[in-house]
Amino acid sequence: MEGVTGSIPVPPTIRAVLFHHADMSERNDAPPDRTPSGQCAASGRIARRFRGRWRQGYVRGKLRHDPSFDAIAVALLDRSRTRPLLDLGCGMGLLGHWLRVRGWTGTYIGIDHDVRKLRAGRAAARGLTPALTLRTGSLLALPPALGSFRGHVVLLDVLHYLTRDAQSALLRRCALCLEDGDVLLLRGVLRDGSWRYGVTRAEEWLLASTGWMRSGPRHVPSAAELRGWLEELDLQVALRPLWGHTPFNSWLAVARRGIR
Numbered sequence: 302m303e304g305v306t307g308s309i310p311v312p313p314t315i316r317a318v319l320f321h322h323a324d325m326s327e328r329n330d331a332p333p334d335r336t337p338s339g340q341c342a343a344s345g346r347i348a349r350r351f352r353g354r355w356r357q358g359y360v361r362g363k364l365r366h367d368p369s370f371d372a373i374a375v376a377l378l379d380r381s382r383t384r385p386l387l388d389l390g391c392g393m394g395l396l397g398h399w400l401r402v403r404g405w406t407g408t409y410i411g412i413d414h415d416v417r418k419l420r421a422g423r424a425a426a427r428g429l430t431p432a433l434t435l436r437t438g439s440l441l442a443l444p445p446a447l448g449s450f451r452g453h454v455v456l457l458d459v460l461h462y463l464t465r466d467a468q469s470a471l472l473r474r475c476a477l478c479l480e481d482g483d484v485l486l487l488r489g490v491l492r493d494g495s496w497r498y499g500v501t502r503a504e505e506w507l508l509a510s511t512g513w514m515r516s517g518p519r520h521v522p523s524a525a526e527l528r529g530w531l532e533e534l535d536l537q538v539a540l541r542p543l544w545g546h547t548p549f550n551s552w553l554a555v556a557r558r559g560i561r
């Protein structure tokens with residue numbers, strides 16, 4: 302799947318399908334409201350931290366309709382509220398925003414190479430307590446300062462933008478961060494023969510065509526391939542669909558160290 306460069310305008314209706322998948326001094330001491338209306342209000346509150354109607358609409362839609370943010374929040378909150386988290390390919394740091402709303406207070410470090418998205422995410426996170434750290438960096442060579450990072454790792458819709466070799470190298474690197482009880486949470490598209498996979502390929506083509514993504518997918522792993530890589534790293538893997546009400550072929554892998 303090759304990316305297509307260039308930029309074309311996207312009508313709002315198409316945007317809503319494409320982009321499924323407060324004030325600045327806000328604190329996070331309100332108890333999280335997990336009812337659908339509470340989740341809806343939280344999406345709106347986070348969206349209003351961003352500048353511009355287009356971006357606000359994108360953030361609101363993404364947080365409302367993509368089940369991955371809350372699935373990851375649940376997985377982390379089940380373990381601890383404070384263990385550090387590395388969000389690789391964090392984009393605007395939406396996961397960090399969502400986790401704060403859900404009452405998670407651990408150190409959040411997001412890494413991405415798209416400075417535009419990072420800038421928007423940092424501006425939106427200004428004043429949040431505890432702060433979110435959004436750093437510029439490439440997943441092909443993580444910043445050396447992260448060598449000592451230990452904690453949970455998230456790869457949310459990013460792995461398929463790397464080549465096959467880069468994916469397995471990154472997963473090896475992620476596994477080094479995990480201590481007992483930590484998890485690698487990987488949400489992404491898997492290659493199979495389903496209609497969902499076809500729709501996801503079409504979406505990716507549009508994302509690259511509109512310039513929202515700097516490049517298109519490089520390699521989409523199959524379930525067996527992903528599971529094989531993780532098991533070779535001595536991780537136990539649970540894999541389940543996570544497409545919610547979207548038409549995309551999104552899966553969640555939760556990988557943790559086996560009992561040593």
Ligand SMILES: C[S@@+](CC[C@H](N)C(=O)[O-])C[C@H]1O[C@@H](n2cnc3c(N)ncnc32)[C@H](O)[C@@H]1O
Nearest residue numbers: 390391392395413414415439440457458459462
């Ligand atoms: C589909 S977006 C997902 C963003 C975020 N995880 C989310 O779900 O809101 C994929 C992100 O991966 C980033 N990305 C892709 N390849 C990368 C690389 N080699 N190094 C750093 N970031 C990368 C892109 O810039 C983009 O922000």
